[in-house]
Amino acid sequence: MASQEILLVSYSLGGHTEAAARAIAGRLGAAREAIAAPAIGRGLAGVVRALWSALRRTRPPLAPARHDPASYSLVVVAAPIWAGRPATPALSYLATHAAALPAVAFVLTHGGSDPTRAFEMLAAAAKVEDFVAELTAAAGGARGANREGSGSG
């Protein structure tokens, strides 16, 4: 797949997902979109607001996206797990852009949680029943699994 056919969209609070997204985008030659959620912010206050947002299931408003996902063949969405769920800014992004998404793939970083339910929540937010691939990046390594189907629902 040629480079500008892939858009790698990522949200990162502490930098781990950012590092994973940078590495994957480099391998794929993908364009990059960093999700910005000003209401979450950074630092310790950001962690508290992140936990609150995850537990209350809020959908924080995002800064406008720079790339139109509909212009790509594949959109990879990368996010950390918060309280067992995908980081809420990633869910905001998917809810906003679901209708414009082509095939999708998801990357989750976490500290050891089973990510199965979080992947399902990403797929539900993207309104896809199937997605191209999933990759879980946790401390000590990563595991990947390919799925059939293009997920362009």
Ligand SMILES: Cc1cc2nc3c(=O)[nH]c(=O)nc-3n(C[C@H](O)[C@H](O)[C@H](O)COP(=O)(O)O)c2cc1C
């Ligand atoms: C508010 C908050 C909640 C978290 N909840 C979980 C969790 O339920 N399970 C888990 O495995 N890791 C959890 N983590 C750890 C992050 O998922 C992990 O460190 C991730 O790689 C952070 O990505 P980032 O540095 O890109 O923000 C949590 C982190 C934060 C800040």
